[in-house]
Amino acid sequence: MSTVALSNWSGSRTIAGALVEPTSLADAAEAVARSRHVRATGSRHSFNDVTDSAETLISLRHLAYRHPRLTATSGEDVPPPAVEPELDEATGRVRVSSSTRYADLALYLHDRGRSLPNFASLPHISVAGSLATATHGSGVGNPILAAQLSAVELIDADGGTRLLEDEELDGARVSLGALGLVTSMALETVSAFEVAQTVYGPVPFDAVVEGFEEISRLGYSVSCFTTLREDVFESVWVKRAGTELDAPWPSEVAGTPAMDEPFHPIPGVDPANATAQLGEAGPSWDRLPHFRADHMPSAGEEIQCEYLVPRQHAAEALRALRGLAEPLAGLVQVAEVRSVAADTAWLSPMHRQDCVAFHFTLVRDTARVAAVLPAVDAAFAPYDGRPHWGKVTAADPARVRALYPRREDFLELAARLxxxxxxxxxFVRRWVG
Incomplete structure (x- = not known):
């Protein structure tokens, strides 16, 4: 066991714990059994203390599948593709090791004519960590990525193996790492499909507030980006799929025509690392994310914050977003607004309700960001806004706990396992109990 200064993906915080990197499941089980306290760490794309451990941090990166195409182009010091996913042709389910990144899994599935129904903005994040924190993509009909889950295999506190499915699955979909060390999971897949995206902008802020329902239904996935520097959304990204591709693209969105050259979500940033636009169709895994799998994601040096607001409050929450322009001046790189469909996971912010996500990419200045987080919470708390499990927040934990009707059921499951x-x-004790 080695103690290392392990930072999260953006370098905004150091993760507490002594790192263990087993090269087999047997070694992982032994590490769990001998430790008093264990947390898993994956792609480290969280911005709070969700993965912190009082003793042992376990990374299963040596058991991750790496697609040869990405391994060859990444330039990373990565282990070989030790555990290849297993696709059941009869059911369409794929079994994948927990530390595998979405980009690698997506390419594995693409080679076999399959895809996941949706992807997050970044393809560089690990599957298990994304599911455990209710990470999502966009689309009025698209729930969190954990909705694709059909079974979870984990190492329990004694070092034994457990398979969670059926009645336990909704408790395990979003687990915050509190049920055990997840080693693999089975996910539902669909036939491979193509997606094309067209970017419009700038769109007046009022037009998005008043026409949000219509705008958010223009495609399979829609994202609206604003820097809050002017009273506009600098870009609206419309991603169409399937039969939508047969219909003509809208000539404009709220009076604003499509852009005629590629655009980055953060105005002024080179769009080279963004996925292809201008209506050019391509595989879903290479269009639904905003960023290319073979490039550095997003802006890098940043802190992220996000609130999920029940969809019936969309207009009020959009106006609240506009009210944050002054408090966030000089801090916000870009804010993204998108839709997320309801699901059944006990700890999902979208449990039994459609939501709108308000995501902030902020500069990497921990003290200044911490000072404005109360203003962000005050903007969305009146509309039952729930903070994303992997982002920073100044929310009242008691308020947040009260918003999860199946929280006690999750705690009972955790106590049993x-x-x-x-x-x-x-983190778990503070936010769940």
Whole structure:
């Protein structure tokens, strides 16, 4: 076991714990059994203390599948593709090791004529961590990525193996790492499909507020980006799929025509790392994310914050977003607004309700960002806004806990699987109980 200064993806915080990197499931089980406290760490794309451990941090990166195409172009010091996914042709389900990144899984599926129904903005994040924190993409009909889950295999506190499915699955979809060390999961796939995206902008802010329902239904996935520097959304990204591709593209969105050259979500940034636009169709895995799998994602040096607001409050929450222009001046790189469909996961912010996500990419200035987080929470709390499990927030934990009607059921499941709380940390205790 080695103690290392392990930073998160953007370098905004250091993750607490002593790192263990087993090269087999047997070694992982032994590490879990001998430790008093264990948390998993993956692509480290969280911005809070969700993965912090009082003792042991376990990374299963040596068991991750890496697609040869990405391994050859990434230039990273990566282990070989030790555990290849397994696709069941009869059911369409794929079994994948937990530390595998979405980009690698997507290419594996593409080679076999399959795809996942949706993807997050970044393809560089690990599958298990994304599911555990209710990470999502966009689209009025698209739920969180964990909705694709059909089974979870994990190592329990004693080092044994457990398979969670059926009645336990909705508790395990969004687990915050509190149920055990997840080693693999089975996901539902669909036939491979193509997506094309066209970017419009700038669109007046009022036009998005008043026409949000219509705008958010222009495609399979729609994202609206604003820097809050002017009273506009600098860009609206419309991603169409399937039969939508047969219909003519809208000539304009709220009076604003399509852009005639590629655009980055953050105005002024080179769009080279953004996925192809201008209505050029391509595989879903290479269009639904905003960023290319073979390039550095997003802006890099940043802190992220996000609130999920029940869809019936969309207009009020959009106006609240506009009201943050002054508090966030000089701090916000870009804010993204998108739709997320309801799901059944007990700890999902979208549990049994459609939501609108308000995501902020902020400059990497921890003190200044912390000072404005209360203003962000005050903007969305009146509309039952729930903070994303992997982002920074100044929300009142008691308020947040009260918004999850199946929270007690999750705690009962966690107590049954891990009675001594080996996998629970301060984050879980603070936000769930």
């Amino acid at each position: 891990d009675p001594d709380g080996k996998f629970r940390n301060d």
